[in-house]
Amino acid sequence: MSETRPLLEVKDLVKHYAVRGGVLRRQVGTVHAVDGVSFSLGVGETLGLVGESGCGKSTVARAVLRLVEPTSGSIKLDGTDIVPLSKSDLRPVRRSMQIVFQDPFASLNPRMTAGDIVGEPLTVHGLASGEEKQARVAELFHQVGLRPDQMKNYPHQFSGGQRQRICIARALALGPSLIVCDEPVSALDVSIQAQVINLLIDLQRDHGFSYLFIAHDLAVVAHISHRVAVMYLGRIVEIADKAELFANPRHPYTQALLASVPVADPKMKKLKPMVDGDVPSPINPPSGCAFHTRCRYVIDRCRLERPALAEAGTSHQVACWLNDGTGRPE
Structure with a gap:
């Protein structure tokens, strides 16, 4: 490459x-x-x-x-x-x-x-x-x-x-x-x-x-x-090198996507769903961050302002007001 x-x-x-x-x-x-x-x-x-x-x-x-x-x-x-x-x-x-x-x-x-x-x-x-x-x-x-x-x-x-x-x-x-x-x-x-x-x-x-x-x-x-970009409701919410994204997903939506992948082990406990509800209509998208209606880490700023893609490490960008989706502000 x-x-x-x-x-x-x-x-x-x-x-x-x-x-x-x-x-x-x-x-x-x-x-x-x-x-x-x-x-x-x-x-x-x-x-x-x-x-x-x-x-x-x-x-x-x-x-x-x-x-x-x-x-x-x-x-x-x-x-x-x-x-x-x-x-x-x-x-x-x-x-x-x-x-x-x-x-x-x-x-x-x-x-x-x-x-x-x-x-x-x-x-x-x-x-x-x-x-x-x-x-x-x-x-x-x-x-x-x-x-x-x-x-x-x-x-x-x-x-x-x-x-x-x-x-x-x-x-x-x-x-x-x-x-x-x-x-x-x-x-x-x-x-x-x-x-x-x-x-x-x-x-x-x-x-x-x-x-x-x-x-x-x-x-x-x-x-x-080589690299992966994650889209949600018409926007890219995270983009990173493949290994980095799968090992260290920063956006709550990316984390939810990876958690939803089935594991071929019947003994492994099924994870609790990380998101609730349905995808909003693209005719009337939510204000602020489009994912805030389904995000477990939502804060007031998410409802009012739409985050832009920002650096979150080497060759890693994420559009989230929380640095890594764990509820800790930047």
Whole structure:
């Protein structure tokens, strides 16, 4: 992993959706899907982004790639802010950033062969055609553990793990520097998950690209990530090196996430839940710290002021008015 410069810099990223109602479809509210997210991703690094369903992880992934338009904020890829770029100016930049979606079946065109699917980016960007394209597609199939003779098969003729390998091959076709993985193994069996994760690690070692890895499975994140960012209700509440975050979680929400991981030991006493209640609505998020409605360490300041990410050690940032979530003020 290189630490010389960031490949991706996201600052104050915001994505709001209008809620409309009534006969005239007037705006009656706003969904705060992503509400001021900032992070960086180094060359050859994997940043894991975790959190409960609905916290905004996938919206961040799509906004970073301009698949959804950000409401505000900046997204710098290799030093260039891609937010103000027009569609025509963005087109060559898209070669440097690709995505692997969660559902490997829904993200593949059932009417195209696997070879045509993987080779389509080469055609769209005018990089190869004819025999040259076929040779490149065959090489990509080999890289992801598929046979070149399978290029003529259709998506329904592959297993779930094989379909995800096709998606990975398609993402590799243009030689990107950034690959966004939006829960790429959550739809797969556990045994197949390990194979796909190991494939991603091997490909990163061979090609040196960076991953923004979205997941809710902490075991998967611990296996593939260099750093981990924790999201809650549209904001990052903690970000740290993987080993540091798992050994010394500072934010109460991160502590609750780690405490909720099942332990394969029937003799171990089950921990008492660390949080109560449900996640607040992103249409009407709480004032101050969004987690204060469920936090056991809440103080008055939490209800009134929203904490920003602050240094909490070497390569460790946390957005909490309490230094380590134990009830002791800073």
